[in-house]
Amino acid sequence: xxxxxxxxxxxxxxxxxxxxxxxxxxxxxxxxxxxxxxxxxxxxxxxxxxxxxxxxxxxxxxxxxxxxxxxxxxxxxxxxxxxxxxxxxxxxxxxxxxxxxxxxxxxxxxxxxxxxxxxxxxxxxxxxxxxxxxxxxxxxxxxxxxxxxxxxxxxxxxxxxxxxxxxxxxxxxxxxxxxxxxxxxxxxxxxxxxxxxxxxxxxxxxxxxxxxxxxxxxxxxxxxxxxxxxxxxxxxxxxxxxxxxxxxxxxxxxxxxxxxxxxxxxxxxxxxxxxxxxxxxxxxxxxxxxxxxxxxxxxxx
Amino acid sequence: xxxxxxxxxxxxxxxxxxxxxxxxxxxxxxxxxxxxxxxxxxxxxxxxxxxxxxxxxxxxxxxxxxxxxxxxxxxxxxxxxxxxxxxxxxxxxxxxxxxxxxxxxxxxxxxxxxxxxxxxxxxxxxxxxxxxxxxxxxxxxxxxxxxxxxxxxxxxxxxxxxxxxxxxxxxxxxxxxxxxxxxxxxxxxxxxxxxxxxxxxxxxxxxxxxxxxxxxxxxxxxxxxxxxxxxxxxxxxxxxxxxxx
Numbered sequence: 328x329x330x331x332x333x334x335x336x337x338x339x340x341x342x343x344x345x346x347x348x349x350x351x352x353x354x355x356x357x358x359x360x361x362x363x364x365x366x367x368x369x370x371x372x373x374x375x376x377x378x379x380x381x382x383x384x385x386x387x388x389x390x391x392x393x394x395x396x397x398x399x400x401x402x403x404x405x406x407x408x409x410x411x412x413x414x415x416x417x418x419x420x421x422x423x424x425x426x427x428x429x430x431x432x433x434x435x436x437x438x439x440x441x442x443x444x445x446x447x448x449x450x451x452x453x454x455x456x457x458x459x460x461x462x463x464x465x466x467x468x469x470x471x472x473x474x475x476x477x478x479x480x481x482x483x484x485x486x487x488x489x490x491x492x493x494x495x496x497x498x499x500x501x502x503x504x505x506x507x508x509x510x511x512x513x514x515x516x517x518x519x520x521x522x523x524x525x526x527x528x529x530x531x532x533x534x535x536x537x538x539x540x541x542x543x544x545x546x547x548x549x550x551x552x553x554x555x556x557x558x559x560x561x562x563x564x565x566x567x568x569x570x571x572x573x574x575x576x577x578x579x580x581x582x583x584x585x586x587x588x589x590x591x592x593x594x595x596x597x598x599x600x601x602x603x604x605x606x607x608x609x610x611x612x613x614x615x616x617x618x619x620x621x622x623x624x625x626x627x628x
Numbered sequence: 629x630x631x632x633x634x635x636x637x638x639x640x641x642x643x644x645x646x647x648x649x650x651x652x653x654x655x656x657x658x659x660x661x662x663x664x665x666x667x668x669x670x671x672x673x674x675x676x677x678x679x680x681x682x683x684x685x686x687x688x689x690x691x692x693x694x695x696x697x698x699x700x701x702x703x704x705x706x707x708x709x710x711x712x713x714x715x716x717x718x719x720x721x722x723x724x725x726x727x728x729x730x731x732x733x734x735x736x737x738x739x740x741x742x743x744x745x746x747x748x749x750x751x752x753x754x755x756x757x758x759x760x761x762x763x764x765x766x767x768x769x770x771x772x773x774x775x776x777x778x779x780x781x782x783x784x785x786x787x788x789x790x791x792x793x794x795x796x797x798x799x800x801x802x803x804x805x806x807x808x809x810x811x812x813x814x815x816x817x818x819x820x821x822x823x824x825x826x827x828x829x830x831x832x833x834x835x836x837x838x839x840x841x842x843x844x845x846x847x848x849x850x851x852x853x854x855x856x857x858x859x860x861x862x863x864x865x866x867x868x869x870x871x872x873x
Contacts (some may be wrong), residue, residue: 348845348846349840349844349845350844351843351844351845351846355842355843355844355861356844359629371846379849379851379856380846380849383836383837383847383848383849383850384836384837385837385847385848385849386674386837386838386839386845386847386848387837388672388673388674389673390673391673392673393673393674393839395839395845395847397845397846397847397849400846400849400856534837544673545673593673595840595844595845596674596839596840596844596845596847597668597673597674597675597840598631598668599629599631599714599840599842599844600631
């Protein structure tokens with residue numbers, strides 16, 4: 328049975344990847360299980376300078392999901408490359424995906440150029456879709472022009488595969504995806520969180536201190552699946568499908584929609600062992616469905 | 629951290645809207661008082677973080693108040709039912725920081741995580757004074773249990789229906805306890821009052837809305853004097869001098 332997949336020449340032993348922001352820098356779970364069971368790890372989104380992020384509360388629950396407004400808390404690109412990634416490499420030999428965010432074109436280019444030179448990083452994931460920061464993040468990913476401009480500028484300084492992580496908070500994700508593909512993106516990650524809100528009806532205030540936050544979890548799976556399918560039908564570069572994946576059957580479904588690899592996000596927060604359990608479950612469901620090679624189902628629908 | 633299915637032994641009302649749930653299951657991951665478990669409640673996406681009140685090798689107890697839909701569901705659970713827990717979360721209290729005598733100041737359900745701490749200190753031959761604050765007598769929990777373990781106990785209630793009328797800090801002033809280290813757990817304004825009014829070293833157990841409860845989502849980060857810290861994994865217990873109130 329074949330579970331290995333290929334992302335632009337990078338081999339993953341299986342298609343399961345904890346999504347950025349839901350698995351820290353990998354190290355946080357290194358004492359809990361052998362991370363080498365994972366196909367890859369997408370590290371917490373990193374920026375040029377260290378960031379605290381938004382004030383708390385920055386978590387709210389929803390039916391079958393949650394909101395977060397963490398706002399890219401991270402120690403900065405230097406600490407990512409000098410401390411976090413080397414420490415992770417001591418215990419993990421699978422695929423490492425650096426997730427880069429910024430507030431200007433220059434930020435993205437600066438951070439991606441540095442990350443590209445880091446031998447322990449395999450893939451760059453350019454996050455133009457964080458809904459929780461102002462004047463950056465999602466502002467780039469909701470315009471085809473801006474997304475393409477960032478993609479081209481990053482590609483000009485990188486030799487490693489560059490995946491652009493797109494926002495679902497757009498009227499036409501296909502046009503943005505195509506713009507990134509034309510600008511040279513090697514792949515796409517679809518999707519980041521949907522912008523949402525909850526209100527404390529007793530106190531008449533938003534639950535999140537930042538008012539709005541990114542909606543993720545099982546509830547968004549059909550939306551993410553639809554967007555992956557729309558983009559897969561329009562583009563020819565590989566997709567990491569992300570959004571509401573909570574089981575091995577969701578992985579299969581996401582791949583049938585067109586994803587080559589699948590990221591597990593909010594499910595890690597309700598069950599920190601979720602990604603590992605999904606990896607373990609995957610061969611069983613493949614057997615049940617008569618899938619000999621997982622690559623045969625990519626884009627089957 | 630350990631994830632396992634636990635079986636409810638009992639789920640009893642012990643004060644106003646307040647329940648103690650005893651659960652049978654593995655407790656090896658609980659190392660220190662003040663650590664917590666994260667309870668998966670069917671129908672709710674995120675878990676409910678609850679302090680371990682006490683534990684033995686085969687079971688543990690949590691105390692919770694019905695404050696929302698999740699705890700409402702929990703209050704209706706019956707012995708024999710299964711519950712999935714993540715166990716052994718957070719850093720817990722540093723019992724070794726107290727040399728001879730400790731003051732434990734707690735408010736409301738803050739009495740729960742310091743319960744095992746008091747027991748541990750007393751078992752180590754240290755003198756323990758527990759000052760407990762509640763809104764009203766109907767909210768009081770664990771008062772007799774603390775007395776039974778040999779702690780000196782003082783109670784304050786806001787309406788004066790039990791013990792001294794006023795805040796925990798009023799009861800501390802009245803009791804004048806001698807201590808070389810203090811521990812506090814309860815509502816933030818109460819802990820702030822305790823930490824800013826007491827001389828000498830101590831630590832407090834903070835609370836924040838959590839995502840994962842185990843340090844991977846960075847959803848509950850607070851500012852401290854030694855940088856950004858995750859309440860769930862770097863805490864919930866922080867030294868007095870690290871906390872920015």
